[in-house]
Amino acid sequence: MKKFLLLPIVLITVKSYSQTFVQTYKDRADLVTQANINTNLNEFASYGIKKTGTTANNNAATWLQNKYTALGYSASEITTQSFTVSGAATKNVIVTKTGTTFPNTFIIICGHYDTINGPGVNDNGSGVAAILEAARILKDVPTEYSIKFINFSGEEQGLLGSKAYVTNVVKATNPRMDIKLVLNLDQIGGVAGFNNVQINVERDGTPSFPAGMYPSNPSSNNAASAVVSAELSQNIINYSTISPVNSYVERSDYMPFEAEGYVVTGLYETKESTKPHTSGDTYVNMDPVFLYKVTKGIVGAIQYFAVANTDLVLSTINTKKDLKDRVVIFPNPANDYVNLGLDGKGYSTTVVDMTGKVVMQSEDQQVLNTSKLKTGVYMVKVTTQSESTTKKLIIKK
Numbered sequence: 001m002k003k004f005l006l007l008p009i010v011l012i013t014v015k016s017y018s019q020t021f022v023q024t025y026k027d028r029a030d031l032v033t034q035a036n037i038n039t040n041l042n043e044f045a046s047y048g049i050k051k052t053g054t055t056a057n058n059n060a061a062t063w064l065q066n067k068y069t070a071l072g073y074s075a076s077e078i079t080t081q082s083f084t085v086s087g088a089a090t091k092n093v094i095v096t097k098t099g100t101t102f103p104n105t106f107i108i109i110c111g112h113y114d115t116i117n118g119p120g121v122n123d124n125g126s127g128v129a130a131i132l133e134a135a136r137i138l139k140d141v142p143t144e145y146s147i148k149f150i151n152f153s154g155e156e157q158g159l160l161g162s163k164a165y166v167t168n169v170v171k172a173t174n175p176r177m178d179i180k181l182v183l184n185l186d187q188i189g190g191v192a193g194f195n196n197v198q199i200n201v202e203r204d205g206t207p208s209f210p211a212g213m214y215p216s217n218p219s220s221n222n223a224a225s226a227v228v229s230a231e232l233s234q235n236i237i238n239y240s241t242i243s244p245v246n247s248y249v250e251r252s253d254y255m256p257f258e259a260e261g262y263v264v265t266g267l268y269e270t271k272e273s274t275k276p277h278t279s280g281d282t283y284v285n286m287d288p289v290f291l292y293k294v295t296k297g298i299v300g301a302i303q304y305f306a307v308a309n310t311d312l313v314l315s316t317i318n319t320k321k322d323l324k325d326r327v328v329i330f331p332n333p334a335n336d337y338v339n340l341g342l343d344g345k346g347y348s349t350t351v352v353d354m355t356g357k358v359v360m361q362s363e364d365q366q367v368l369n370t371s372k373l374k375t376g377v378y379m380v381k382v383t384t385q386s387e388s389t390t391k392k393l394i395i396k397k
């Protein structure tokens with residue numbers, strides 16, 4: 001009997017893999033750049049503590065709108081939803097990319113941008129940086145389903161932005177909004193100095209929630225969530241070098257959708273940082289290279305869920321930038337390490353001090369260990385076969 005059972009199982013496994021992997025999706029996922037991830041994180045950090053309703057929080061919302069405009073999204077595609085928290089105004093920022101076949105059915109990719117007690121570069125600048133990079137790459141890619149990229153506010157005070165959105169937008173439309181899937185990204189930045197190679201893929205079905213936090217916890221949508229979470233895991237395997245780990249949804253912006261019976265899934269770092277909700281939630285305490293890798297999986301997964309066009313299109317976003325624009329040194333001033341913002345291979349790096357003495361040399365290494373360098377000003381020279389650029393680096397101990 002076993003023989004008869006084994007054969008179909010093997011066939012199904014092979015079939016589902018070949019259905020899921022698409023070379024064009026991988027080519028687009030590989031358009032994620034470390035430099036863009038770093039720029040998004042550091043711009044996010046520059047707004048400081050973005051507590052809901054503060055000036056910094058509203059400045060960050062304006063920054064997001066400007067970023068989407070710079071990516072080429074039109075004024076009608078970028079909308080905001082205002083709400084108040086303890087009398088202070090704040091907003092959700094929503095970008096809608098209309099689908100070709102199912103314009104009224106949505107894939108929601110969301111992550112909060114408000115922070116508490118600190119700059120929140122991991123929680124949740126990481127989710128924000130990934131969403132911005134996905135929105136950039138998919139801007140001109142036709143998808144059968146519509147996509148909404150949503151940056152929620154008010155998450156840290158109790159999912160207030162996503163609750164406002166579900167109550168006043170999702171349920172307020174008649175018929176209520178048709179959502180195929182909610183994919184939430186919260187704290188996917190990893191831990192500095194740790195070999196981050198896994199990401200939690202969260203499915204519906206957490207046994208217990210804090211009392212009163214959610215209006216309901218239906219189980220009718222659990223099976224569908226398990227399916228999309230398994231598909232998300234397969235996409236992470238196909239399009240990134242990170243390994244998915246099964247986990248469950250918890251306290252984040254998918255919950256108000258879950259409470260209404262929608263199908264949800266999410267990503268969350270497996271090695272959990274201790275820095276969120278403190279002043280130490282900074283760029284240097286997370287792992288931007290891990291985020292870069294995870295974002296590739298996200299870009300692959302969004303294409304799968306939204307059914308992106310599979311034609312090989314070499315769009316303008318693939319145009320290679322000059323080396324001087326590709327090398328973005330972060331952090332700067334730096335302490336123990338510095339990231340060059342480069343990915344791929346074929347470059348060498350030389351660091352010289354102000355007397356012209358070579359203090360470091362490396363090949364194809366995007367993160368340099370600068371722990372042995374003393375406080376001072378250095379020049380970093382990056383050379384490829386055809387180009388060379390020199391940037392100033394400040395070490396501050």
Ligand SMILES: [Zn+2]
Nearest residue numbers: 123124186187
């Ligand atoms: Zn968070």
